[in-house]
Amino acid sequence: MERNKVLEWLKTEDEEKLQELWQEADLVRQQHVGNAVHLRGLLEFSNTCSRDCHYCGLRAGNRKIERYQMPEEEIIACVQEGADYKYGTVVLQSGEDLSLDVEWMAQLIRRIKKETPLAVTLSLGERSREELALWREAGADRYLLRFETSNETLYQRIHPARPGIDINRIELLKIIGELGYEVGSGVMVGIPGQTYEDLANDIELFRTLNLDMIGVGPFIAHHDTMLGQAAKKEAIISPNQVPNTELMTYKAIALTRIACPQANIPATSALATLNTPTGRELGLSRGANIVMPNLTPKKYRALYEIYPAKACIDETAADCRACMHGRIRSIGRDVGTGRGDSVNKQAS
DSSP states (O other), rough: HHHHHHHHHHHHHHHHHHHHHHHHHHHHHHHHSSSSEEEEEEEEOOOHHHHOOSSTTOTTTTTSSSOOOOOOHHHHHHHHHHHHHOEEEEEEEEEEOTTTTTTHHHHHHHHHHHHHHOOEEOOSSOOHHHHHHHHHTTOOOOEOOOBSSSSSHHHHHHSSTTTTTOOOHHHHHHHHTTTTTEEEEEEEOOOOTTHHHHHHHHHHHHHHHSSEEEEEEEEEOTEEEEEEEEHOOOOOTTTTTTOOHHHHHHHHHHHHHSSSTTSSSSSHHHHHHHHTTTHHHHHHHTTEEEOOBOSSSSSHHHTTTTTSOOOOTTTOOHHHHHHHHHHHHHHTOOOSSOOOHHHHHOOO
């Protein structure tokens, strides 16, 4: 799809015309990744973070949050529950925690790979090549690292680097691929200062990087952050500002599917937060093929508050599984089996 057409779709509000986009994205999805919706069991095992991003509730400077790190046996119990549910993948996610013991993490990965058939996805932030290589050797299969926005100036404005450390996330994504991981990345839709041209550039970068997984979700700032406080005081009125709406997120998902037909694309929990009754279903009908039911124990879920009012924080893992199965079947799709490995990797 040519750039001017991408921009046209991003800006259109014509509901009748948008039906064409939804139908094309759904057809491309069906042709390239099939009808199955694969479930990735999400385990938010630590909310400790060393970064001070201007939108995230886990930021290091947030003194109001109660920090936690799950012990190994508790993690293994949750992972085993995911295996019992036949999810195929566990996603181990935390804040960017520099206190996390690298060898402990490697041992945890080895144990999961030994005791379960699950694929292991890591989402642990910016890490050195040596750390990433160790975890890959331990058996980790996939790594998720969002670049958030392709606009470098905008990225630095909302996501300050650690003192004395300047890591280019695009280059780091390439290293992750070189190490043999399936590579996942993504962006936020509607960051203050993000233009339609920026979002079109994001979609083009997805295609250029040939990503295995792409997450596209709405920008939602936590109230205990700089951007969360600013949002209370002033409205964004620039005509070229991308809105952080449900509709804009669907458009970005659909265009991403058309640009990257073989990628795994989730209907995110952030999308469900904007529209709890049908957000995931609409995402799945407009290009997505992945959902991520939560394996995190209830006592921790409210503490992993990246943004406020997250969907499903009061559900048990069993509740979440039953809900996801029902949602998938309600739109005539199949619940995926197996690991749901990248079509890109299978082709190569």
